[in-house]
Amino acid sequence: MSATDRLAAQARTRANAGLGVMFAAVLAVTAYRIAAAGEGWLFDCGVGMLMCAAALLRERDRTAATAVGLAVAAAAALTSKLGHLTGEPGVATSLALMVLGGSAVRTLPPRRAAVIAGAGLAVMALGWLTTTPRPAAHPAPVQFGVLGWIAAIGVGLALRFLDFRRQAAAEMVRRDERLALARELHDVVAHHISGIVVQTQAARIVRRKQPASEALDDALADIERSGTDALDAMSRVVALLRDADDGAATTSGPEQLTELVRRFEVHGPAVHLQMPTGHGPWPPEVTTTVYRVVQESLTNIARHARHARSAAVTITQDQEDITVEITDDAPHSPVRHSPRGGYGLVGMRERVEALGGTLGAGPRPSAGWSVHASLPVPAGDRR
Numbered sequence: 001m002s003a004t005d006r007l008a009a010q011a012r013t014r015a016n017a018g019l020g021v022m023f024a025a026v027l028a029v030t031a032y033r034i035a036a037a038g039e040g041w042l043f044d045c046g047v048g049m050l051m052c053a054a055a056l057l058r059e060r061d062r063t064a065a066t067a068v069g070l071a072v073a074a075a076a077a078l079t080s081k082l083g084h085l086t087g088e089p090g091v092a093t094s095l096a097l098m099v100l101g102g103s104a105v106r107t108l109p110p111r112r113a114a115v116i117a118g119a120g121l122a123v124m125a126l127g128w129l130t131t132t133p134r135p136a137a138h139p140a141p142v143q144f145g146v147l148g149w150i151a152a153i154g155v156g157l158a159l160r161f162l163d164f165r166r167q168a169a170a171e172m173v174r175r176d177e178r179l180a181l182a183r184e185l186h187d188v189v190a191h192h193i194s195g196i197v198v199q200t201q202a203a204r205i206v207r208r209k210q211p212a213s214e215a216l217d218d219a220l221a222d223i224e225r226s227g228t229d230a231l232d233a234m235s236r237v238v239a240l241l242r243d244a245d246d247g248a249a250t251t252s253g254p255e256q257l258t259e260l261v262r263r264f265e266v267h268g269p270a271v272h273l274q275m276p277t278g279h280g281p282w283p284p285e286v287t288t289t290v291y292r293v294v295q296e297s298l299t300n301i302a303r304h305a306r307h308a309r310s311a312a313v314t315i316t317q318d319q320e321d322i323t324v325e326i327t328d329d330a331p332h333s334p335v336r337h338s339p340r341g342g343y344g345l346v347g348m349r350e351r352v353e354a355l356g357g358t359l360g361a362g363p364r365p366s367a368g369w370s371v372h373a374s375l376p377v378p379a380g381d382r383r
Contacts, residue, residue, distance in 0.1 A: 019099065023052040026092045042302050047076040048092030053272050055096040058103050066100040066116050073097060078189070089127050094145030097123075097154035100257040105156030106163070113160075124149050146150055173347045190350060196223055261313065262296045269308045269328070271298070276317040286375055289351050290315065290324055296348050297371040299327035305330035305369060317377065321357075324373040331367055348373075 027048050034041035050072050058065040073089045079224040089097065101120045105113045126147040200223055263272045282290070294313055301311055308330035316323045345361055352359040364370050 005177055012059065020052075020056055023048075023055070023092060023095065026095060027052070030091050043076075043080070044090045045092070047072060048090055048096070051089075051096035052184070055099040058100055062100075062104050063112060063116075066104045069097055069100045070116070070119050074123045077123070089124070089145045093143075094148050097145065098148045101149055102152035102156035102159075105153055106159045113156075120149050120153070121146075130207045156379055170346045174350050176347065196227055255293060257313070257315075260291070260295060260298070264302065268298070268302050269310050272310070272312045274312070274314045274316075276315055276322075282322065282377075285355065286322065286377075289355060289357075289375060290322065290373075292351065293324050293348050293373045294326060295369065296345065300345075300371075301326075301328050301330070302368070307331055320377060322375045322377060324371075327364065327368055330369045332363055345371075349362065360373045 027045055029042040030048065031045050034044060054065045054072070062111075064215055073093055076093065077089065097120060101116065105114045108116065128146060202222065257275070258273065261273050265271055281287075298311070298313075301308055305328050308328040311326065311328040314325045314327075342382040345359070351361045352373050352375065355375055357373060359371070359373045361369070361371045
C-alpha cells in the first residue's frame with residue numbers, strides 16, 4: 001500500500017471513529033429523554049443501534065448497507081405504529097440514514113443513487129404518516145429526519161459534482177502529459193532517423209567508390225543499429241501514450257538538473273544534489289522523466305513547504321534501476337497530508353508507471369516530505 005493509500009485509509013478510520021462517538025452520544029441522550037418521559041426506550045435504541053452499525057459498515061458494500069438501513073427504518077416505522085411505540089425513525093436512525101444516503105448518492109452509479117434517494121423519501125414519508133402528531137413547538141424526530149434526508153442528498157450530490165470535477169482535472173493533467181510525451185517522441189525519433197539518413201548517404205558514397213570495402217559493411221551496421229535504437233526508443237515512448245507544462249527537452253541531462261536546482265534555490269531553501277557517476281547516458285524518455293519528477297517535487301516544496309530549511313535530491317543507479325528521491329525538512333502540514341495528492345503527481349505517476357517504474361510520496365517519520373521514484377534501466381542501456 002502506498003503512502004497516499006495509507007493516508008486515505010487513516011482518514012476514513014478517523015471519520016468512522018468520529019461517527020461512532022456521535023452515534024453513541026445520540027443514542028444515550030435519546031434513551032435518557034424517552035425514559036424521562038415515561039416511555040419505552042429499548043425499541044428506539046435497538047433500531048438506532050442497527051442503523052448506526054449499518055452506517056459504520058457502509059464502505060464494505062454501500063448498496064447493501066443502504067438497502068438494509070432503509071428496510072429496517074421502514075419496518076420500524078410500521079412496528080411503532082402497530083405497537084403504539086415511540087415514533088420512528090428516531091434521531092439516531094435519522095442520522096444514520098443521512099450518512100447512508102449521502103454516501104450512496106455520492107459514490108454509487110447514477111441510476112442506483114436515484115433509486116436510493118427516492119426510497120429514502122418514501123421511508124421518511126411512511127414515518128411521518130405513522131407518527132402521532134405533536135404540537136408545532138415540539139416537532140417529531142421524523143420531521144428532523146425528512147429535512148435531514150433532503151440535506152444529505154443535497155450534500156451527496158454536491159460532493160459527487162466536486163469528485164467529478166477533480167477527476168476531470170486529473171484526466172486533463174494526464175492528457176497534457178501524454179501530449180508532452182508525443183512531442184518528445186517526435187524529437188527522439190527525428191534524432192535517430194536523421195542519423196540513419198546521414199549514414200545511408202555515406203554508405204552510398206562508399207559503395208560508389210569502393211564497392212567491396214569493409215567500410216560499407218561498417219556503415220550498414222551503423223544504419224542497422226540506429227534503426228534498432230529508433231524502434232526501441234519509439235516503443236518505450238509510445239507505451240507512455242496509453243489513452244495517452246512543457247517540461248525538459250529530450251536532451252536534458254545533469255547540467256539541466258543543476259540549472260533547475262540553481263533556479264529553485266533563488267527563492268527556496270538550499271538543495272543538496274547528488275548525481276550518479278560512472279554510468280553512460282540514459283535514454284531520452286528516462287532522462288526527461290527524471291527531470292520532470294525532480295521539477296514537480298521542487299515545485300511542491302516551494303508551494304507547500306515554505307518553512308523548509310533544506311532539501312535533497314538524490315539520484316542513484318545500479319545495474320537494474322535508477323532511483324530518484326527528493327526530500328525536505330519542513331514541519332508536517334495537514335495541507336501536504338491530503339490523501340488525494342496533487343495533480344502534478346498524477347502526471348508524474350502516469351509517466352513513471354508507464355516506463356515500468358514506481359512512484360510514491362508521503363510524509364517522513366520525523367519531519368518533511370519524501371518523493372521516491374524508481375525507474376528500470378532499459379536492457380540495451382545496462383552496463
